Every structure is written in structure tokens, then in C-alpha cells.
Amino acid sequence: MNRSAMDLWVGVFVAMGIAAIIFLALKVGNLLTLNTTPGYVLEANFDNIGGLKLRAPVKAAGVVVGRVESVRLDPKTYEAVATLRIDREYQFTRDTIASINTSGVLGEVYVGLDAGGDPVMLKNGDRIVKTQSAMVLEKLIGQFLFDKAAEGGKAGPGEKAKEAEGIKK
Amino acid sequence: MSVEVAHGPAYWLRRLGSAVTGGLAKLGYAARFLVAVLWHSPQAFRRMHLTLREIYFAGVLSLVIILMSGMFVGMVLSLQGYETLKRYGSDEQLGILVALALVRELGPVIAGLLFASRAGSAITAEIGLMKTTEQLAAMEMMAVDPLARVIAPRFWGGIISMPLLAALFSAFGIFGGYLVGVRLIGIDEGAFWGQMKAGVDVWPDVTNGIIKSIVFGIAVSLIAVFEGYDSKPTAEGVSTATTRTVVISSLAILALDFVMTAFMFRGAAV
Amino acid sequence: MPAQANVRVPAATVADRSDADAPAVELKDVSFAYDVRPVLEGITMTIPRGQIVAIMGGSGCGKTTILRLIGGALKPKSGSVRVAGQSVPDLEPDALYALRRRCGMLFQFGALFTDMSVFENIAFPMREHTDLPDELIRDLVLMKLHAVGLRGAAQLMPSELSGGMARRVALARAIALDPMLIMYDEPFAGLDPISLGVIGQLIRKLNDALGITSVVVTHDVYESLKIVDFLYFVSEGRIVASGTADEVRQSMLPFVRQFVDGEPDGPVPFHYPAASYREELLARVG
Numbered sequence: 053m054n055r056s057a058m059d060l061w062v063g064v065f066v067a068m069g070i071a072a073i074i075f076l077a078l079k080v081g082n083l084l085t086l087n088t089t090p091g092y093v094l095e096a097n098f099d100n101i102g103g104l105k106l107r108a109p110v111k112a113a114g115v116v117v118g119r120v121e122s123v124r125l126d127p128k129t130y131e132a133v134a135t136l137r138i139d140r141e142y143q144f145t146r147d148t149i150a151s152i153n154t155s156g157v158l159g160e161v162y163v164g165l166d167a168g169g170d171p172v173m174l175k176n177g178d179r180i181v182k183t184q185s186a187m188v189l190e191k192l193i194g195q196f197l198f199d200k201a202a203e204g205g206k207a208g209p210g211e212k213a214k215e216a217e218g219i220k221k
Numbered sequence: 222m223s224v225e226v227a228h229g230p231a232y233w234l235r236r237l238g239s240a241v242t243g244g245l246a247k248l249g250y251a252a253r254f255l256v257a258v259l260w261h262s263p264q265a266f267r268r269m270h271l272t273l274r275e276i277y278f279a280g281v282l283s284l285v286i287i288l289m290s291g292m293f294v295g296m297v298l299s300l301q302g303y304e305t306l307k308r309y310g311s312d313e314q315l316g317i318l319v320a321l322a323l324v325r326e327l328g329p330v331i332a333g334l335l336f337a338s339r340a341g342s343a344i345t346a347e348i349g350l351m352k353t354t355e356q357l358a359a360m361e362m363m364a365v366d367p368l369a370r371v372i373a374p375r376f377w378g379g380i381i382s383m384p385l386l387a388a389l390f391s392a393f394g395i396f397g398g399y400l401v402g403v404r405l406i407g408i409d410e411g412a413f414w415g416q417m418k419a420g421v422d423v424w425p426d427v428t429n430g431i432i433k434s435i436v437f438g439i440a441v442s443l444i445a446v447f448e449g450y451d452s453k454p455t456a457e458g459v460s461t462a463t464t465r466t467v468v469i470s471s472l473a474i475l476a477l478d479f480v481m482t483a484f485m486f487r488g489a490a491v
Numbered sequence: 492m493p494a495q496a497n498v499r500v501p502a503a504t505v506a507d508r509s510d511a512d513a514p515a516v517e518l519k520d521v522s523f524a525y526d527v528r529p530v531l532e533g534i535t536m537t538i539p540r541g542q543i544v545a546i547m548g549g550s551g552c553g554k555t556t557i558l559r560l561i562g563g564a565l566k567p568k569s570g571s572v573r574v575a576g577q578s579v580p581d582l583e584p585d586a587l588y589a590l591r592r593r594c595g596m597l598f599q600f601g602a603l604f605t606d607m608s609v610f611e612n613i614a615f616p617m618r619e620h621t622d623l624p625d626e627l628i629r630d631l632v633l634m635k636l637h638a639v640g641l642r643g644a645a646q647l648m649p650s651e652l653s654g655g656m657a658r659r660v661a662l663a664r665a666i667a668l669d670p671m672l673i674m675y676d677e678p679f680a681g682l683d684p685i686s687l688g689v690i691g692q693l694i695r696k697l698n699d700a701l702g703i704t705s706v707v708v709t710h711d712v713y714e715s716l717k718i719v720d721f722l723y724f725v726s727e728g729r730i731v732a733s734g735t736a737d738e739v740r741q742s743m744l745p746f747v748r749q750f751v752d753g754e755p756d757g758p759v760p761f762h763y764p765a766a767s768y769r770e771e772l773l774a775r776v777g
Contacts, residue, residue, distance in 0.1 A: 076388060
């Protein structure tokens with residue numbers, strides 16, 4: 053193996069390796085869709101954030117406009133305070149509603165933003181006033197069963213079980 | 222001829238003590254060795270052809286096994302993952318499953334283990350053999366420092382090759398996963414790539430995988446080079462050294478993987 | 492020796508003249524031990540310039556250790572080791588490497604670099620220590636190979652050489668930078684009779700033609716007596732006899748006689764120390 057042949061193979065190898073890294077970064081990862089501008093911060097209080105995780109997406113009309121930066125518990129009001137970092141190019145009105153949703157039944161939890169008609173926009177550090185907490189599945193089922201029981205003797209136990217199963221699916 | 226002393230508790234304690242002190246002494250020696258190798262490294266880069274040669278032997282010659290293993294691992298991930306995901310109706314998440322598993326863990330770790338057994342053992346055997354046939358001593362007597370000329374190029378050759386091999390492993394693995402998932406099983410191609418792209422972040426996932434592979438490269442290269450340099454200059458000594466390289470490198474990779482994973486992906490769940 | 496203005500040349504010529512009176516190698520009362528096991532005691536030998544001196548002894552008596560002490564690979568526990576007037580154990584690493592560039596060493600089985608061709612092996616010290624241009628290196632390598640009779644083997648790999656050829660190539664490599672001192676570690680070991688003759692002749696001719704000093708560590712009495720000027724006999728770490736080739740041939744010292752005549756038993760006993768034979772055979776088992 054003379055030196056020039058070896059150099060060639062090393063060059064090929066390094067080129068392949070770098071190409072693989074670029075492939076992983078662009079086609080597999082979301083490097084290009086990552087916004088490099090730091091964005092601005094909004095806060096939102098929730099009674100229950102459910103399964104919201106750090107770096108969960110913040111979406112408006114289904115489009116990712118930011119990420120959840122941090123979550124903490126307010127010691128005075130016992131509410132969850134979520135800090136959202138939003139891309140600079142998106143502005144939201146003061147009466148925007150922030151809600152915690154799940155994409156699909158078992159999908160990931162994200163923060164959805166519904167903008168309103170207020171002419172004033174939220175600035176860096178502002179608090180989103182209108183919030184809707186996460187729907188906790190157990191409470192939903194419990195609520196449903198409670199309502200069904202309240203409707204009284206019309207439905208027998210068998211029908212109730214069938215309807216409960218319908219929800220679980 | 223002589224009768225052996227009875228194996229009382231004192232005997233075992235002494236053996237334990239000498240094993241520990243021996244191990245610590247070797248660790249200290251290895252640390253000084255690392256410093257010496259780093260000190261002589263600039264020479265390895267001034268004469269780049271030496272290091273390039275080692276990248277060829279460590280990296281290029283490992284390509285076949287890395288690429289094929291990567292593809293097979295990706296294909297198996299896809300098969301197994303599909304079965305499990307289908308049960309929860311999430312079979313469209315297959316792309317994310319394959320990509321994250323490979324990029325975060327399997328790529329660096331399996332490529333590291335394969336590298337240790339193929340290239341690491343070869344490096345140890347080569348250096349051990351040079352020691353046995355007095356080539357290293359001859360170099361010293363010719364006033365050429367073997368650390369600069371033989372050891373450092375192999376050390377850096379391994380470090381440079383490892384992240385490239387890990388990336389290639391992951392890339393081919395994802396390709397294999399694509400072949401099985403989309404072509405064979407029939408998952409929607411757009412969902413495969415789209416979900417993957419949405420779920421794999423460059424910052425924590427891809428770059429942490431690369432950092433892991435660099436750390437593994439340093440560990441394996443250092444162990445391989447040290448075991449070769451420290452081997453007993455006999456045939457048996459060289460074979461012991463190559464075995465030690467593979468075993469200790471593999472353990473080091475797995476242990477470091479745990480430590481790094483704990484650090485890196487700590488914030489994934491609130 | 493090449494003397495172009497813009498080319499680095501090994502500094503042998505300058506230093507040689509300054510310590511022209513000092514013997515090439517001088518050991519005074521040197522002792523050495525591996526941990527607790529003593530290997531050498533009270534070794535005193537003087538190797539004048541231009542001579543071939545043999546260090547003889549049975550296996551494991553410390554001959555190779557003496558070479559390592561001269562080369563600076565080991566430090567003596569006591570005593571002084573001087574090469575060309577400089578005390579080797581006290582040298583700084585740079586000065587030690589400068590000294591080593593002026594020495595050549597022939598290892599027991601050649602110790603050629605197996606991943607390089609014969610040509611590359613001999614060019615190695617030239618490439619490492621000089622800035623000579625490639626054409627000049629090529630000429631020098633061919634000259635060295637010609638001196639040992641292997642110019643036609645320049646493109647072979649070490650694995651393709653026979654034992655004798657490998658050793659000759661190693662010799663060519665040892666003289667690559669025209670050293671002032673060459674050390675030979677068992678140059679005759681394991682060679683066929685023709686190769687023995689060749690190596691012996693080369694050692695003598697190169698020594699005289701290049702004006703260098705040679706130290707030969709060996710246990711081959713027959714070949715050594717043909718070519719060396721002076722011999723030292725080492726047994727169990729001490730010098731037990733010394734003399735010129737003629738003196739040794741006529742010596743009546745028991746050790747020298749046992750060695751020269753190849754007697755199995757004598758001052759160096761046949762039996763490894765053991766208990767009485769009768770007692771061991773009659774001892775009860777268990």
C-alpha cells in the first residue's frame with residue numbers, strides 16, 4: 053500500500069464520515085428548522101400541567117413556534133409556572149389562550165396558543181393570562197362515570213361498562 | 222520442593238492489598254503515560270503522514286464491519302420496534318425510535334465496542350510485537366523517541382477515526398431501518414422521515430452522540446496503546462495484552478456510557 | 492561525509508577531535524541490580540578507540556546489561572560509565588539523544604522495522620536526524636547496502652529476508668550515520684557458517700575502514716577470536732578474565748579454558764544447585 057493510495061482511502065473515509073454527520077444533523081435531526089435567534093420569553097400559570105415536559109413544543113395552529121424552557125411550582129399560589137421561549141418572528145396578542153394539549157391519545161404533551169383579537173401584543177417577560185390546564189385522563193373518566201351515574205337508573209350496569217370501554221379505546 | 226503457607230485470612234488480605242496497590246500503581250503509570258503521549262503529540266501532527274497512516278489502519282479497515290453491523294442493527298431495530306409500536310397504534314413513530322436509539326446510544330456504543338475489538342486489539346498487538354522484537358528499543362538507541370513516532374500517531378489515529386465510524390454506523394443503521402420499515406413493512410415514507418426529523422434534535426441527541434463517540438475513542442485508543450507499550454515482551458505477553466485491551470475497553474465504554482447518559486439526558490423528563 | 496553548507500550533518504567530526512585522547516568507552520567499578528537481584532558487580536573495563544572488544548560469558552551473566560548501561564538505557568547503581576569522555580547516566584535527555592546519534596547498535600535478531608522495506612529501514616535514521624535531500628539519502632543508503640553486500644535487496648521487506656541477511660541489513664542501518672561506536676548484541680547467534688564468516692568479516696572491515704570502535708557481546712569464542720583485539724570474560728556479574736586474543740588462546744585460567752574449549756563442567760558447573768542426589772531419590776513422597 054503506497055502512500056498516495058493510503059491518503060486516498062483516508063480522504064474517502066473522512067469524507068464519508070463527515071457526510072454521515074451532516075446527514076444525521078440535517079436529514080435526521082432538525083438542524084435547519086432550528087431557529088438560531090434566541091427568541092423571547094412568556095410565562096403562563098396552570099393548575100395542572102399534566103405530562104408537560106421540558107423542551108416540549110409550543111404550537112400555534114399546529115405549527116411549532118417555541119419550546120417550554122422551564123417549569124416550576126409557585127410556592128404561594130401552588131400553581132405551575134411554565135416559561136415558554138417563543139421565536140422572535142411570532143407575536144401573540146395579550147388575550148392569547150395557552151392550553152395544554154396532547155397530540156393524539158398517547159402522543160406528546162404540548163402547549164397550544166390560540167391568539168385573540170387584542171391589538172396589544174405580548175412582550176418579553178409578559179404573562180399569558182388565559183390558560184387552560186391539562187386534561188387529566190383519570191379525572192375525565194371519573195367525571196364521565198359520575199355523570200352517567202347521576203343520569204340514574206335509565207342505563208344498566210352493563211351499558212355503563214360498555215360506554216366506559218368506549219372511552220378507554 | 223517447599224511447602225506452601227496455609228491460606229489463612231492474612232494471606233488473602235495480603236493478596237487483596239497487593240492487587241489494589243498494583244492496580245493503583247498501574248493506574249498512576251497509565252496517567253503519566255497519557256501525559257507523555259500528549260506531550261509528544263505535536264510531532265505526530267507535524268509529520269501528518271504518520272497519523273494518516275494510522276487513520277487508515279484504524280478507520281478505513283474498520284469500515285466494512287462498522288457499516289454492515291450498523292445496517293443490520295438498524296434493520297433489527299426496525300423489525301422489533303415495529304412489533305411493539307403496532308400494539309399501541311404508534312407504528313408511525315418507528316422512524317423516531319430507530320433514529321434516537323441509534324444516534325443517542327447504539328451508534329457510539331456498538332461502534333465503540335467493534336472498534337475496540339478490531340482496531341484496538343490490532344494496535345495493541347502491533348505495539349506489543351514491536352516491543353518483543355526490540356524494534357522500540359532499537360528506535361530509542363537510534364535517538365528516536367518511540368512515543369512520538371509510534372505511539373502518538375496511533376493514539377490520535379484512533380481518536381479521529383472513532384466519531385466518524387460512529388456517525389457512519391448510525392447513518393447506515395437509519396438506512397437499514399428505512400429499508401425494513403418503509404420498503405419491507407410498508408410504513409409511510411413521509412411519516413418515517415417526518416416524525417424522525419421532528420423528534421431528533423441536533424443539540425442534545427446528535428451532538429451528545431458525537432461527544433460520546435469522541436470520549437470512547439479517547440478511552441479505547443489510550444487503553445490500546447498503553448497495553449501494547451506495557452506488554453511483556455513475549456508471545457504470551459502480547460496475547461494477554463490484546464485480550465486486556467478488548468476487555469478493559471469494552472468495560473470502559475459501557476461504564477462511561479452510563480455516566481455520560483446520566484449527565485446528558487438528565488433533563489429529558491421533568 | 493557530505494559537507495554541503497545548508498545541510499545538517501551529525502556532529503561526530505567536531506566532538507571526536509576534542510576528546511581524541513579519551514577512550515571510546517570506560518566503565519569504572521560499575522554495579523547494577525534489578526530491584527534486589529544483583530546483576531553486575533565491580534565491572535571495570537576500558538575500550539580504546541579503533542579497537543574491537545568482545546564481552547564474553549555464558550547466558551544470563553549480564554553481558555547485555557553492560558551494553559544497555561553504555562547506551563544509557565539503564566543507570567548503574569554505582570560506578571561511572573563514560574562514553575567519549577561524557578558520563579552517560581548524568582546526561583540530560585537531549586544530550587543523551589545527541590550521544591546516541593553517534594552510536595550504532597545491532598540487536599540480536601536485527602530488530603528491523605517490519606512495516607518498512609530494507610531501503611526505508613536504512614534511510615530511517617537519516618530521515619529522522621538529518622535534512623538531507625532524497626537523492627542524497629538514496630545514494631547513501633545504496634552505499635551502506637553495498638558495504639554489506641545487499642544492494643540488490645533494497646526493495647525487499649524484512650519478512651522476506653533470511654536471518655543472516657536481516658542481520659546484515661541491521662548492520663547497514665547501524666552504520667547509516669557513520670557512528671563512532673557500534674555495539675553488537677550477539678551478532679553471531681543462530682547463523683549458518685557462511686553467514687557467520689560474513690558477519691565477522693564485516694565487523695572487522697567496517698571497524699578498520701570507518702575508524703570506529705566496536706563492542707561485541709557474544710558467547711561465540713571461535714568467531715570472536717578471529718576478529719577481536721581484546722576480550723573480557725564475565726561470569727556471574729564479575730569480570731573473571733581479560734586479555735588480547737593471543738593471550739586468551741594461550742591462557743591457562745580454568746574459566747577461560749572451559750569457555751574456549753567448550754567443556755561442559757568446570758568453574759561454571761554443569762549441575763544447577765540442588766540437594767544431594769541420593770537424598771532426593773530416597774526421600775519419601777508426600
